[in-house]
Every structure is written in structure tokens, then in C-alpha cells.
Amino acid sequence: MVETTRRREIEEVASSLFHRHGYSGTSVRDIARALDIQGASLYAHVASKQDVLWSIVDRTATRFENAAAAATTYTTVPPSPTNTLAALVKAHVGIVTDDVQRASVFVHEWRSLSPERRADVARRRDEYEGRFRSVIARGGEDGSFAAGDPVAAASYILTALNGLVAWYRPDGRLSPAEISDAYVLLSLRSVGAGSRQRHEVPA
Amino acid sequence: MVETTRRREIEEVASSLFHRHGYSGTSVRDIARALDIQGASLYAHVASKQDVLWSIVDRTATRFENAAAAATTYTTVPPSPTNTLAALVKAHVGIVTDDVQRASVFVHEWRSLSPERRADVARRRDEYEGRFRSVIARGGEDGSFAAGDPVAAASYILTALNGLVAWYRPDGRLSPAEISDAYVLLSLRSVGAGSRQRHEVPA
DNA sequence: CCTACCGATCGGTAGG
DNA sequence: CCTACCGATCGGTAGG
Numbered sequence: 001m002v003e004t005t006r007r008r009e010i011e012e013v014a015s016s017l018f019h020r021h022g023y024s025g026t027s028v029r030d031i032a033r034a035l036d037i038q039g040a041s042l043y044a045h046v047a048s049k050q051d052v053l054w055s056i057v058d059r060t061a062t063r064f065e066n067a068a069a070a071a072t073t074y075t076t077v078p079p080s081p082t083n084t085l086a087a088l089v090k091a092h093v094g095i096v097t098d099d100v101q102r103a104s105v106f107v108h109e110w111r112s113l114s115p116e117r118r119a120d121v122a123r124r125r126d127e128y129e130g131r132f133r134s135v136i137a138r139g140g141e142d143g144s145f146a147a148g149d150p151v152a153a154a155s156y157i158l159t160a161l162n163g164l165v166a167w168y169r170p171d172g173r174l175s176p177a178e179i180s181d182a183y184v185l186l187s188l189r190s191v192g193a194g195s196r197q198r199h200e201v202p203a
Numbered sequence: 204m205v206e207t208t209r210r211r212e213i214e215e216v217a218s219s220l221f222h223r224h225g226y227s228g229t230s231v232r233d234i235a236r237a238l239d240i241q242g243a244s245l246y247a248h249v250a251s252k253q254d255v256l257w258s259i260v261d262r263t264a265t266r267f268e269n270a271a272a273a274a275t276t277y278t279t280v281p282p283s284p285t286n287t288l289a290a291l292v293k294a295h296v297g298i299v300t301d302d303v304q305r306a307s308v309f310v311h312e313w314r315s316l317s318p319e320r321r322a323d324v325a326r327r328r329d330e331y332e333g334r335f336r337s338v339i340a341r342g343g344e345d346g347s348f349a350a351g352d353p354v355a356a357a358s359y360i361l362t363a364l365n366g367l368v369a370w371y372r373p374d375g376r377l378s379p380a381e382i383s384d385a386y387v388l389l390s391l392r393s394v395g396a397g398s399r400q401r402h403e404v405p406a
Numbered sequence: 407c408c409t410a411c412c413g414a415t416c417g418g419t420a421g422g
Numbered sequence: 423c424c425t426a427c428c429g430a431t432c433g434g435t436a437g438g
Binding site for chain 2: 431432433434435
């Protein structure tokens with residue numbers, strides 16, 4: 001499908017409405033009204049309401065994936081567990097603060113996707129969370145982090161990061177950079193990094 | 204309103220359905236079908252769909268509040284920031300694992316409440332989160348915890364705890380007690396407790 | 407707790 | 423992008 005300007009506008013207002021009222025709580029007419037067109041006219045641009053949700057979720061999932069891949073691959077030297085986890089957290093917070101509405105829809109509304117698409121997203125989320133799990137496990141093994149269940153720790157950290165969509169406001173007290181720094185610190189400390197930084201592998 | 208058995212059953216199946224499909228995604232007929240009665244018959248027991256949601260949310264909010272009040276007041280001695288925060292986290296995880304469905308509805312569906320009720324819940328949530336903020340601030344002042352923004356730390360921890368509703372399964376790999384222990388540890392470490400336990404106030 | 411029913415709104419299509 | 427329209431479903435009421 002061609003990427004028209006109108007299509008982008010539709011996804012933008014839909015993100016805002018889905019964020020505030022949820023997918024089920026937003027009607028096709030609600031989206032149309034925000035664009036000053038008739039409800040039926042929306043179908044000149046999109047195949048279905050579900051397709052709009054899918055575009056938002058898929059695009060945002062890809063953003064998270066690319067940012068995490070970059071953080072894992074091109075992390076600052078040395079590529080220690082501490083530095084990699086810090087880069088992953090920073091990347092995640094960056095995507096969220098860059099577009100809270102789309103991020104919020106991705107986090108909360110993927111349940112409203114059709115079964116096949118939901119399964120696809122579930123798989124990709126697990127793969128994404130796997131990056132966190134494996135770096136935490138690696139840090140536990142080499143002494144960078146304190147011992148502990150990497151699965152529980154990864155879930156804990158990721159849901160804390162995702163919770164940002166519920167309270168982040170672009171005009172809030174803390175800037176994206178301040179939040180990012182605070183969240184990196186909280187995440188690193190939660191797995192016991194810092195107390196043993198001296199064990200870190202020399203460059 | 205009288206607290207009949209049927210009324211309790213309605214809230215129970217509604218919690219399950221709201222948890223899986225959301226409030227907007229669940230119809231009055233869906234709830235009735237799960238009880239093997241006609242959709243209209245539900246109104247012999249409840250005033251509206253909204254009232255069912257309110258019962259679930261209000262009851263769960265009260266549970267969280269009572270548990271947190273108990274954790275703050277009757278915490279193990281000494282009532283240090285470390286022990287109090289640990290008790291708050293343990294209490295929160297306990298409520299969630301005790302009834303994930305109701306907890307999930309409380310966490311996710313309070314946006315679907317009427318404006319007045321939503322405002323009421325928002326106020327109570329802020330008060331609840333305030334307990335976390337103040338103990339974290341106190342720990343930062345007396346050296347129990349590392350320095351940092353108590354507001355960001357409280358949000359980070361609480362959303363991590365709430366995220367549990369998304370992945371906790373009663374038949375999962377980790378028992379409620381194991382999750383609780385892991386989450387207490389992760390939370391305490393996130394604010395820098397443990398690395399300075401020697402500063403703790405003697406009994 | 408039932409049958410019968412209400413007006414409103416839902417996502418979506420036809421045809422221009 | 424519009425008007426006109428579709429069948430289905432929505433939350434809820436009347437009256438028993």
C-alpha cells in the first residue's frame with residue numbers, strides 16, 4: 001500500500017485516540033471526526049480499523065527492534081553486560097519518549113489484534129525481551145551483576161520501562177534525557193551492577 | 204446494594220473477561236453468556252455495566268490500600284526505609300498474585316470509568332504511590348538508599364510491580380513467594396539499598 | 407430470571 | 423472524499 005500523507009495522518013490521530021480510549025473504545029467515526037471527514041470516507045485510505053492498529057503496532061515494534069539491535073551490536077566499548085544493558089534501557093526509553101502515543105498503543109493494544117498478528121507480536125516481544133534476558137544472564141555469570149533469575153529480572157525491568165507510557169508527558173517535570181539517565185541507573189542497580197564494577201572486563 | 208452470591212459471580216466472570224478483552228471489548232451479553240443467563244437478565248443484579256467495573260476497581264483499590272497501610276504501619280522492626288519498602292513491595296505483589304484478573308482490571312481498565320470515578324481512583328493511586336515516594340525519599344536522606352529522584356524511582360518500581368499482571372500465571376514456573384522475593388530484591392537494589400546496609404539504624 | 411423490544415451506534419459496502 | 427445504506431450488535435428498559 002502506498003504511503004500517503006493522509007495515511008500517516010490517520011495513524012497519528014488513531015494513535016492518539018487509541019492511547020486515550022483504547023482500540024475498542026475508539027470508533028471509526030471518532031477517527032474520521034478528528035480528521036474532519038465522514039466515517040465512511042476513511043475507507044478510501046484504509047482497509048479496516050484493524051489495519052490501522054496493525055500499522056501502528058507493527059511500525060512501533062520495528063522501531064523497538066531496530067533500536068535494540070543497534071544497542072546490542074554497536075554498544076560503547078567495552079561491550080560489557082553493564083554497558084550493553086545500559087544501552088538497551090536507553091534505547092527503549094528513547095523510543096517511548098519520542099512518541100508516547102504510538103508506544104502506548106504498542107504496549108497496551110496488541111491484545112486487540114487478530115489472533116495471527118497477535119501471535120506474531122508475541123513472538124517478537126519475546127525475542128526482544130530475550131536480549132534483556134541474555135545480557136542479564138551473561139552479567140550474572142561474569143560477575144558484572146549480582147546473581148538472580150534473569151527471566152524475572154528482565155520482566156521486571158521491561159515492564160518498568162513500558163510503564164513509562166502511562167505517565168510520561170512531553171511537558172512534564174523531567175526531560176527525556178533525565179528520565180533516561182534515572183531509568184538506566186535504576187535498571188543497572190536492580191540487577192546489582194555498580195556494587196561490583198571493579199570486576200568489569202578491561203578493554 | 205445487597206452482596207448476593209450471584210453478584211459476586213458476576214464480578215468474577217466480568218473480571219476474567221475484562222482482563223482478557225478489556226472493558227470496551229466485553230459486552231453485557233458476553234458476561235451473561237458466561238453465566239448461562241440472558242443478557243437482559245443481568246440487570247436484575249446490576250445497575251449497569253459501568254457499575255460492575257466500578258465494583259471490581261473499587262474493591263481492588265481498597266485491597267491495595269489496606270495492604271500498604273498495614274505494611275507501612277506494622278512493618279518488621281526496625282521500621283527502616285529498607286524494611287518498609289520491602290514490606291510495601293511484598294504486599295503489592297501479594298495482592299496481584301492473589302487475584303491477577305481483578306488486579307489487571309484495576310491496573311488497565313480504570314480509564315474506562317466515568318470521569319468522577321476515574322478522578323477518585325487517580326487520587327487514591329497517587330496517595331498509594333506517595334507511600335513509595337516518601338519511604339524512598341526518607342531512605343535517600345538517611346543514607347539507606349543511594350541518592351536519586353524519589354518520584355522517578357517510585358514510578359519505576361510501581362510500574363514494574365504492576366507489570367506483573369501481564370505475565371503472572373498461577374501455574375507458572377515461579378511461585379508467588381519466589382516472585383515476591385525476587386521483586387523485593389530487585390526493588391531494593393534499584394534504589395541502591397544493600398550496598399550501604401551498614402548505615403542502617405540499629406534497633 | 408425470561409421474552410420482547412427500544413434507539414443508538416458499530417464496522418463496513420455500493421456507487422458515484 | 424461524499425451520500426445513502428447494510429446487517430449486526432450495543433447497553434438498557436418494560437412488564438411479567
